[in-house]
Amino acid sequence: MSERDVDQQLVQRVQRGEKAAFDLLVIKYQRKIFRLLSRLIRDQAEVEDVAQEAFIKAYRALPNFRGDSAFYTWLYRIAINTAKNWLVSQGRRAPTSTEADIEEAETFDDGEQLRDLNTPDAMLLTKQVANAVNRAIEQLPEDLKTAIVLRELEGLSYEEIAETMNCPIGTVRSRIFRAREAIAEELRPVLNTTKDQRW
Amino acid sequence: MNKVPVVAAARPECERLSRLMDGELSPDEANRLLESLCVDTELRSHWAAYHVVGDALRSHEVAAEHSAAFCSRVAEAISREPTVLAPRAATRGLPLRRYLAPGLAVAASVAVISFVAVPLLRTTAPTPSVQQATIQPSIAPPTAEEGARRAAATVANARAMQAYLAAHRELTTGAALPRATPYLRTTTEQAEAR
Numbered sequence: 001m002s003e004r005d006v007d008q009q010l011v012q013r014v015q016r017g018e019k020a021a022f023d024l025l026v027i028k029y030q031r032k033i034f035r036l037l038s039r040l041i042r043d044q045a046e047v048e049d050v051a052q053e054a055f056i057k058a059y060r061a062l063p064n065f066r067g068d069s070a071f072y073t074w075l076y077r078i079a080i081n082t083a084k085n086w087l088v089s090q091g092r093r094a095p096t097s098t099e100a101d102i103e104e105a106e107t108f109d110d111g112e113q114l115r116d117l118n119t120p121d122a123m124l125l126t127k128q129v130a131n132a133v134n135r136a137i138e139q140l141p142e143d144l145k146t147a148i149v150l151r152e153l154e155g156l157s158y159e160e161i162a163e164t165m166n167c168p169i170g171t172v173r174s175r176i177f178r179a180r181e182a183i184a185e186e187l188r189p190v191l192n193t194t195k196d197q198r199w
Numbered sequence: 200m201n202k203v204p205v206v207a208a209a210r211p212e213c214e215r216l217s218r219l220m221d222g223e224l225s226p227d228e229a230n231r232l233l234e235s236l237c238v239d240t241e242l243r244s245h246w247a248a249y250h251v252v253g254d255a256l257r258s259h260e261v262a263a264e265h266s267a268a269f270c271s272r273v274a275e276a277i278s279r280e281p282t283v284l285a286p287r288a289a290t291r292g293l294p295l296r297r298y299l300a301p302g303l304a305v306a307a308s309v310a311v312i313s314f315v316a317v318p319l320l321r322t323t324a325p326t327p328s329v330q331q332a333t334i335q336p337s338i339a340p341p342t343a344e345e346g347a348r349r350a351a352a353t354v355a356n357a358r359a360m361q362a363y364l365a366a367h368r369e370l371t372t373g374a375a376l377p378r379a380t381p382y383l384r385t386t387t388e389q390a391e392a393r
Contacts, residue, residue: 003221005226010233015283017284019278019282021233024246026274030264030270035264038264048272052273056280064285122264128263129262129263133255133262148256149256152252157222158218177214180248180252183255184249187251191251
């Protein structure tokens, strides 16, 4: 089951009245939506308010979502429209076209060009995240590092990774899982989450 | 020297969760795990952690946007919303069915005509010998007794008809010999009866 299928399964659960499934979608996409809205709205508190409004609008509109596009593409459009309306209501100029088009919604390659939009606090946190990730990666054994990079950055399937690394698929599963756990441990203090606390 | 990450305490579901995120679970396994995710808060915290890890590896900026309190706030707001219910979403195979079904129906019709109707027509089309065989019994000469019975019935019918026609002859429309017709018919039938 592909990532898109997983999203679609969660959407169908929400459509059957399971609110907790929507929670999982919020957990998954909140950072991407924040990042998107930060392009249009500078104040972080306002970004969170607009993001919350966008998620609630998405929840209300979910009965009409049929899965013709990816869930995130659909959510992205709702977030952009919510931000535009919010800017107009604040008497600010809303962009005539979305500076970030739909194709960009699927990528994360916006870090460099948007750095100047970040506040000093955000830049500091970004640096701390980068340090934590780099530290975690450096500490990983080589086979775990290769497996997680091939999966998360290169987008290879387990089968392809197994071929590349010349090992069984079961070993690939285990390596990726252990790498994720290790990086998560390193990120926890930076993102102010403890083991018991919700991410 | 690299240290080996310790994940001995992790639940087996966590490794399945990792596979779910990578699209490496079967639909059945994925559904079961999603069901657990909706009710198991500990498992859900791993779901969040693994997604942060993915975001952080791809973009430090995106990971830095993480807000631990945000999800709780949205969940609280959603809990106040009326539950959304939608009819069962259309399956992905719908367009396929839409175009495939009429085609199959046409193919089935052609198949029925080819394999059932055409052979049936061929076998029921009468060959000369068969026709002769089936007609023969019907032209067999009637017995003398049956002939007499038929003639008597015909005369009785003719008499009844004659009375009827005589009573209604005023109503008959113009024919070549309007008034002569009943008498002609009666005479003919009497001759046949003899």
